[in-house]
Amino acid sequence: MPATTVRITQSPDGTITVLPDYPASTTDFTRAVLDVAGAVLTWPILDGATLPTAHIHDPVRAQQWLWALYNEQVATAVDDVATAVVVEQSALGRTAGQLAFAHWAARWWPVSYLDGIPDLNPAVLALETAALTHRCQQLFDDQDDQPDNCAADLIGEHQSTLIPLLHWLHTPSITPVVAQQLTDVLQLIDDAADSSGLDSPALRTLRAALSQEPSPTTAPAELFAPQNGYALAAGDQHAATGRLIARGNGTNDWRRYPPGFVDASEDAISWTVRAQGARRQLDIEVVAHPSAPTGAPLAADVHVRDRSAPGTRSSSEARMLLTRRDDSWTGSAELPVPLTSAPEEQLLIGVEVLLPGFDPGAGPDARADRTAVRALARQRMLHATSTTEPAIQPLLAEVLAGVSDGGDY
Numbered sequence: 001m002p003a004t005t006v007r008i009t010q011s012p013d014g015t016i017t018v019l020p021d022y023p024a025s026t027t028d029f030t031r032a033v034l035d036v037a038g039a040v041l042t043w044p045i046l047d048g049a050t051l052p053t054a055h056i057h058d059p060v061r062a063q064q065w066l067w068a069l070y071n072e073q074v075a076t077a078v079d080d081v082a083t084a085v086v087v088e089q090s091a092l093g094r095t096a097g098q099l100a101f102a103h104w105a106a107r108w109w110p111v112s113y114l115d116g117i118p119d120l121n122p123a124v125l126a127l128e129t130a131a132l133t134h135r136c137q138q139l140f141d142d143q144d145d146q147p148d149n150c151a152a153d154l155i156g157e158h159q160s161t162l163i164p165l166l167h168w169l170h171t172p173s174i175t176p177v178v179a180q181q182l183t184d185v186l187q188l189i190d191d192a193a194d195s196s197g198l199d200s201p202a203l204r205t206l207r208a209a210l211s212q213e214p215s216p217t218t219a220p221a222e223l224f225a226p227q228n229g230y231a232l233a234a235g236d237q238h239a240a241t242g243r244l245i246a247r248g249n250g251t252n253d254w255r256r257y258p259p260g261f262v263d264a265s266e267d268a269i270s271w272t273v274r275a276q277g278a279r280r281q282l283d284i285e286v287v288a289h290p291s292a293p294t295g296a297p298l299a300a301d302v303h304v305r306d307r308s309a310p311g312t313r314s315s316s317e318a319r320m321l322l323t324r325r326d327d328s329w330t331g332s333a334e335l336p337v338p339l340t341s342a343p344e345e346q347l348l349i350g351v352e353v354l355l356p357g358f359d360p361g362a363g364p365d366a367r368a369d370r371t372a373v374r375a376l377a378r379q380r381m382l383h384a385t386s387t388t389e390p391a392i393q394p395l396l397a398e399v400l401a402g403v404s405d406g407g408d409y
Contacts, residue, residue: 003088004051006074010081018054018066018074020087022047027369029108029254032100035148036139038062041069043100046372050089050097065139068092096139099132102395103148108254110264110374111289117264117377119290120397121224123161128396130154131188134195152196155189159202162189164224166209168400178399185396186210224400242274242281250284250300250351254370255363257355261298262329263287266370269300271351279334286322286329286353294324296355301362303350304335322353329353 005021025031025044032043034052038061041052051070056062059078067075069092073085102125111119133140133151140149168174169182190210193203250269252262262268268287273280284300300320322329335347352362384394385402 003086005084006051006070006087007084008074008077008082014057016054016056016059016078016081018056018070018078020049020051020053022049022051022053027366029366029373030369032097032104034096034100034103034139035146036062037064037141037143037146041096041100041139043097045101045104046369046376051087051093052096052100061141061143064141065092068138069096092136092138095132095135098393098395099129099136099148102129102132105395105397107259108373109259110254110370110377112263112265112268112374113290114263114265114267114287115374117374117381118401120395120401121161122397123158124165124224124400125395125397126154126158127161127165127189128185130158130192131185134188134192151192152198155193155196155198155203159198159200161224162186162202162206165396166206178396181393182396183210242276244272245275245280246273246347246349247271248349248351250286250353251365251367252370253352253354253363253366255366256359256361257298257353258358260289260291260293261296261355262289262292262353264289264370264374266367269351269353271349273335273347273349281332282320282335282349283332284320284322284330284351288324288327288329292324292329296324298322298324298329299354299356300331301352301354302333303348305348 007019007021008016009019010016022044025042025046030044030046032045034041038058039054039056041054043049043052054062054066054069056078062078063075066078068090070087071085071090074087076082077085105120106122106125106129109120110117130151133149133154140146165182165186169179169186174182186206187210190203190207193199193206248271249267250271252264252266252268254264263286265287270285272283274283275281282302284302286298286300298321300322302318302320304316304318316335318333320331320333322331335349380392380394380398381402383392384398
């Protein structure tokens, strides 16, 4: 890996920043974040960055990992608040980057039936996250302000998936690269469970299996419950009446709802306006994520502007509740008044989906960043299903998604 210059600065509040010479990520879903002892680490996922930015609030605690993540010169420079140090990626830095990406994938992976980006098995992703956390224990200490130090919790919650992972390890067609990665993950889980005092039949089976010769088993795609196996229903999701006078797509801002609610495609949100006498009915349809909950209060913010009447009275806003039906969220309402008398061609309609109580509010336009994240996911899936040595090491959940999607592994 090429060397990179990092700059060490201190802000008026005392926070010390170790800043690599990379372009800054301005959108939260283009950053992988890791809470560690005395600091927060961030990686820009779109730029191939190998070193994180460190925002250090407790330099004493951070000294336990600074030298191993960056180098001894950076650890010394933090004490002196020096200006610049040349750094190469370390083994700890490489694993920490994988761990941060695993946390990012759990929150931001752009699952889309419409765009052909498969879901990642959440249990497999969680168990590899636990293994990577254990391997990165130098980044953490025994204080409770590091929510990403969660190996024991993840193992306890997802231990039933250990048996399918063992079967996957024993499939005759598994490649040596994947077999080694899976073996490393299972051994780390076993060690983390032992260190945390966890015990269960699944963990005892894991320990026994790691010491035995493998026996052939079924294909991995049949071992795990499918995460992306739903098809769009044919026809309209509701009984539409009236004359169609306008249609369009809304803005799919991933920041306004939690993961697992909406298909990540830019075209997942669509709307139509129908004339019913003097009334104008707005119908909204949103393609649901495969695991979307049915009882959640998902909503849509509707913005209507009359281009023929400039001024504050020419705009209206409304919030519409959406209902989960099969593979879609749907809702209908009259267009906000007094704009229903405007010619349809003069109306500008904007629709955004959100979860009330979670929504941070509308942010700046990030369509280009969303497009880049989808491209990154497709690129990683190509690496995950490659039969040659991958240029990047995919997560096991990415490999499994490629297998389930018909790829090699």
